[in-house]
Amino acid sequence: MASSLDRSDGPSEEREDPKSSTQLLPHITCTLCSKPYKEPRILPCLHSFCGKCVQKEIERSGTKENMECPTCQRRITIPEGGVNAIPQNLHLGFEVEVAGYMSKIGSDGEKSCDVCIDRSTGPAVMFCCTCHHFLCKPCHDDHKRNKTLYHHQTVGLDKESLKLLPSIMKPTEYLCSQPNHEKEELKFYCETCQFLTCRDCTLVFHKDHRIAEMCNIAKVNRDAMREAVVCAQEVTSKLTRAIDATGKMAEGIKTSRENATLLINQAFEQLHQTIEERKKALLSEMEGMSLFKKTALTLQKEELMKMQDEIGRYTEMTSHILQTHTDHEMVALGDLLPTELKTILQKVENVSLTPNHSSDIHVSLPTDSLIKEFGHAMESFSISSPSPLQSTWSVAKWKGVYCVKVETMTSKGERYPHGGLQVKAELRPKSHGGTVVPGEVEDHEDGTYTITLAPQTAGPHQLLITMDGQHIQKSPCDLDMRLKYSTLGSPVQVINCSGNPSGIAIHDSGDIYVACRIDHCIRVFDQAGQRKKTIGSRGNGDGQFNGPYCLFIKGDVIYVADRNNHCIQKLTTVGQFLQKFQYTSGQENPTSIIVDQRDRLIYSDESNNRLVILDQIGTCLLTINGNVTGSHGFQTPYGLALDPQGNIHVAAYGSNSIKVFTPEGTYVRSYGDVKGPSGIVIDEEGYSVVNEYSGNCLSIFDPGGNRIHTAGNLKEPQGVILDKKSGSFYVYIANSGANTVLKYSM
Numbered sequence: 183m184a185s186s187l188d189r190s191d192g193p194s195e196e197r198e199d200p201k202s203s204t205q206l207l208p209h210i211t212c213t214l215c216s217k218p219y220k221e222p223r224i225l226p227c228l229h230s231f232c233g234k235c236v237q238k239e240i241e242r243s244g245t246k247e248n249m250e251c252p253t254c255q256r257r258i259t260i261p262e263g264g265v266n267a268i269p270q271n272l273h274l275g276f277e278v279e280v281a282g283y284m285s286k287i288g289s290d291g292e293k294s295c296d297v298c299i300d301r302s303t304g305p306a307v308m309f310c311c312t313c314h315h316f317l318c319k320p321c322h323d324d325h326k327r328n329k330t331l332y333h334h335q336t337v338g339l340d341k342e343s344l345k346l347l348p349s350i351m352k353p354t355e356y357l358c359s360q361p362n363h364e365k366e367e368l369k370f371y372c373e374t375c376q377f378l379t380c381r382d383c384t385l386v387f388h389k390d391h392r393i394a395e396m397c398n399i400a401k402v403n404r405d406a407m408r409e410a411v412v413c414a415q416e417v418t419s420k421l422t423r424a425i426d427a428t429g430k431m432a433e434g435i436k437t438s439r440e441n442a443t444l445l446i447n448q449a450f451e452q453l454h455q456t457i458e459e460r461k462k463a464l465l466s467e468m469e470g471m472s473l474f475k476k477t478a479l480t481l482q483k484e485e486l487m488k489m490q491d492e493i494g495r496y497t498e499m500t501s502h503i504l505q506t507h508t509d510h511e512m513v514a515l516g517d518l519l520p521t522e523l524k525t526i527l528q529k530v531e532n533v534s535l536t537p538n539h540s541s542d543i544h545v546s547l548p549t550d551s552l553i554k555e556f557g558h559a560m561e562s563f564s565i566s567s568p569s570p571l572q573s574t575w576s577v578a579k580w581k582g583v584y585c586v587k588v589e590t591m592t593s594k595g596e597r598y599p600h601g602g603l604q605v606k607a608e609l610r611p612k613s614h615g616g617t618v619v620p621g622e623v624e625d626h627e628d629g630t631y632t633i634t635l636a637p638q639t640a641g642p643h644q645l646l647i648t649m650d651g652q653h654i655q656k657s658p659c660d661l662d663m664r665l666k667y668s669t670l671g672s673p674v675q676v677i678n679c680s681g682n683p684s685g686i687a688i689h690d691s692g693d694i695y696v697a698c699r700i701d702h703c704i705r706v707f708d709q710a711g712q713r714k715k716t717i718g719s720r721g722n723g724d725g726q727f728n729g730p731y732c733l734f735i736k737g738d739v740i741y742v743a744d745r746n747n748h749c750i751q752k753l754t755t756v757g758q759f760l761q762k763f764q765y766t767s768g769q770e771n772p773t774s775i776i777v778d779q780r781d782r783l784i785y786s787d788e789s790n791n792r793l794v795i796l797d798q799i800g801t802c803l804l805t806i807n808g809n810v811t812g813s814h815g816f817q818t819p820y821g822l823a824l825d826p827q828g829n830i831h832v833a834a835y836g837s838n839s840i841k842v843f844t845p846e847g848t849y850v851r852s853y854g855d856v857k858g859p860s861g862i863v864i865d866e867e868g869y870s871v872v873n874e875y876s877g878n879c880l881s882i883f884d885p886g887g888n889r890i891h892t893a894g895n896l897k898e899p900q901g902v903i904l905d906k907k908s909g910s911f912y913v914y915i916a917n918s919g920a921n922t923v924l925k926y927s928m
Contacts, residue, residue: 210278214239214252218278224271224515226522228499229253237265267376269518272511273503276353283314284347287339297321308336309343311351356510358383371399371513378513400509403517407500410520414497417530421490424535425483432479434541439472442545449547468543475539478651482538489530496523532620538604538650584609584661586621586633588647588654601627604650609635609661612642621647674912675925677711683916683923685732685743685774686901689755695740696916696923697730697901704730704742704757707923717757722747725759732774732821732901743772743785750775750785750796765794765802774822774833778845784830786819793819793832793843806847808834814849816841820900821862823870825885833859833872840872840887853887861902861916871913873899880915896924 212219214235221233229251231239236249240260243249248259261267286293292305295318306316310325312334317325325331335350337343358366358380366380374391384393443465450461500519507515576587588605590598607621621633637643647657677694681701688694693714694707702720704727707713717740718727729746735755742751748770750763763783764770771789778784782803783796791808808816817836825831825842829850832841835858842850858876865871868885879894880902898919905912905925915924 210274210281218281219271219274220278222271222274222278223265223268224274224518225251225256225258225268226518227251227254227256227258228496228519228522230271230274233265233270236268240265269516270514272353272514273507276511277348279314279353280348280351283309283351284344287344287347288341293339295321306339308338309347311335311337311347314351353508353510360387368510369396370394371396373399376516378510396513397509400512403512403515404504406517406520407504410523411497411500411504413527414493414500414523417527418490418493418497420535421486421493421530424537425486425490428479428483428486428537431537431539431541432476432483435472435476435479435543438541438543439468442468442543445545445547468545471543475541475543478539479537482534485533486535489526489533492526493523493530496526534604536602540602584635584637586635586645586647588631588633588649590629590631590649598629600629601625601631603631605631605633605647607633607635607645607647609637610644610646611637612644612660671926673924674927675711677707677923677925678921679705679707679923680921681705682918682921684900684918685730686903686914686916686923687733687735687740688903688905688914689735690737693755694914694923695733695735695755697733697742699729699731699745699918702727702729704733704740715757717753724762725751725753725757727751731772734775734777736777741775741777741783743775745771745773745788748772750783761800763796763800765796765805766790770794773820776822776824778824779828780845784822786822786832788818788820791817791819791836793822793830793847795847804847806830806843808832808841813852814841814843820860820875821873821902823862823864825864825868825870826866831862831864831870833862835860835875840870840883851887854881854883854889856881860900863902863904863913865904871902871904873902873915875899878919880913 210218212222212230212232212235214231217232219230219232222230223233223236224230225236231252239252240246240249246260246264248257250256251258287309293316295303295306296315298318298321303318303320305318307319308317308322309315310317310331313331316339317336322336325334325336337346337350356368356378358368360380360383363380363382366382368378368380370379370381370384371377371394372379372384372388372391373394375388378396379388379393384391446461446464446468496519500523503512503515503519586607590603602625605623605625607623609619609621611617619635619637621635624632624634626632633647635645643661644658645661647654679696679698681698681703683696683705684699685697686694692709694709695717696705696707698705702718704717705713706715706717718725718730720726720728722728727742727744727747729744730742731745732743734741738755739760740753740755742753744751748764748768750772751759752761752763753759765787769790770787772785773788774786776784781798783798785794785796786792787794793806793808794802795804795806796802808819815837816832816834816839818834819832820835821833823831823833828845830843830845832843834841838856838858839852840854840856840859840862841852844850854870854872856872856877857874857879859872860875861873863871870883870887872881872883873896874881875898877894878896878898879892880896880899881889882891884890896915896917896919898917899915900918901916903914905914911927913926915926917924
């Protein structure tokens with residue numbers, strides 16, 4: 183329940199005759215109904231209209247969502263509460279009230295005293311600018327003797343005093359309109375309902391709401407306005423400097439043109455009639471370039487001045503409000519002006535504040551050589567602007583952000599050594615409804631520019647890059663944007679696989695190989711999730727398994743960490759046994775296996791808390807011992823992965839972290855506060871995907887080891903693998919506790 187804004191007194195419920203009021207204060211007339219404003223509402227464009235007039239405009243627009251401002255034709259979005267949610271222009275309403283009293287004071291005839299009961303003491307002779315009462319002489323004398331009223335300012339009813347009324351009259355208190363609350367002043371603001379309210383209403387209608395004192399909210403709004411004005415003044419100064427610089431650059435074109443004309447005439451006087459036609463062509467080209475540059479700079483200057491005028495209008499209005507509005511009026515306006523002003527300031531940020539073109543016109547006139555060979559050399563005469571339009575560029579991607587490096591060149595293919603060109607870029611999604619992403623351009627002032635783009639959606643996009651308003655080479659071009667692990671979402675495929683699937687690998691053919699720990703076999707599925715075959719059975723013979731924990735595929739060879747047979751088995755992808763590896767027979771429990779670029783076998787030994795590195799004939803090359811104190815120690819290693827630098831990442835289940843070692847076994851660092859890491863895979867950019875067995879989730883870390891995403895709803899996940907061979911980008915998870923393999927699109 184909200185309390186409406188009622189005055190303690192007022193001239194009348196009906197609006198005054200428009201002619202008598204508006205002659206005194208003409209700006210208080212609504213342009214829609216041509217009458218003094220009634221319950222005026224202020225739109226974001228700062229134009230005000232009667233509340234009922236705004237309602238009619240909304241109804242006339244045919245939609246409740248927006249309307250067109252009748253004054254400036256700006257499209258205005260209507261808030262959910264309709265007209266009642268549009269800020270009231272209380273100050274304008276007060277000025278209408280002032281105009282009403284001025285009209286009454288200025289009218290012919292005697293005015294009755296508003297205080298006397300029998301009115302026998304004569305007509306009113308004074309008007310109280312605080313109480314808004316007409317006072318007879320005795321009542322006026324009493325007024326000045328009263329301790330609570332003596333400070334009120336009063337004026338006579340003559341024409342000279344009438345002129346003072348707008349500057350000295352003060353608004354009366356805003357009182358609650360709820361029954362039994364009529365004398366309660368609206369001193370509080372309900373932040374939940376966004377309404378002014380009285381003390382009693384806060385207890386009855388706004389219980390448990392966020393309540394603040396009205397004066398505090400007014401202070402916040404004033405501070406926001408002052409801050410916005412300061413920002414506007416700073417931007418205005420920048421615009422002023424930019425306008426001056428642009429104007430001076432445009433003026434400098436005349437001097438450049440005169441100098442260029444002199445050089446051209448001197449050169450062509452030596453070449454006589456033979457080069458007369460070329461001379462005319464160059465002069466014409468020069469004039470065209472001068473006109474183009476001057477026109478472009480003039481348009482830029484006009485655009486900057488337009489922005490400056492718009493900011494000035496808002497700044498002037500805000501300054502006026504700060505000087506004239508009461509706290510109630512400030513609260514009623516809300517954050518309207520600061521919000522609109524910040525919107526304009528954001529527009530300015532997207533506009534170049536340096537001249538789009540220089541005033542220079544370069545003239546190339548190798549006169550000495552042309553005198554000897556002018557027939558051949560005629561084509562070397564040219565007119566050019568120092569803004570080169572030739573460029574080369576390349577795209578790099580890092581952490582989901584695309585960086586474009588642009589290098590500018592002269593027409594001769596030489597590096598252009600200066601900055602200052604107007605470089606713009608944007609990324610447009612080809613799918614319907616996608617978000618256009620503007621590029622952030624950094625001018626290195628050496629002829630190179632860096633453009634940063636952060637796509638909001640994945641898929642095909644079009645990249646556009648312009649320099650001084652013209653597309654550079656290869657622009658626009660098509661790019662396939664891929665967001666880096668922004669979300670996991672729901673699985674796109676669920677493959678049922680009994681036997682506690684713990685390890686997973688993908689063959690070049692797309693077939694999915696799953697190590698089933700309890701069923702002691704490897705099951706093979708196609709991309710549709712249909713089982714194709716089963717490799718191995720329970721036993722301790724060649725090609726038989728006892729709790730296979732992990733597998734790794736390289737080419738057509740499978741390496742299996744056969745945990746309870748205490749060995750690594752090597753087979754073909756069709757199941758033919760090839761070789762068996764053991765470092766300490768019967769005394770180790772392999773839980774993970776990978777093969778590095780040097781063709782070395784690296785496996786984790788859970789029972790001995792170590793890593794073992796073998797060559798392809800089974801010779802031990804290196805062991806990394808985890809049974810040590812300090813940050814480089816680890817317990818119960820379950821998962822292994824290699825990063826782009828060849829470093830070994832160990833998912834240490836018992837240490838709840840990831841340990842990193844060089845290929846030679848030197849400790850590098852630790853990262854990740856994870857709950858029982860059981861599987862890990864690393865992509866080509868160094869991002870780590872880690873299964874948390876105890877946390878029933880998956881976490882993703884950037885190359886620096888910072889967690890960027892976590893997804894839950896898993897059940898005892900173990901093996902994890904990335905599929906980059908099928909034309910898309912997927913992650914497969916061995917969800918062992920649910921006997922499923924989950925496929926997610928990345």
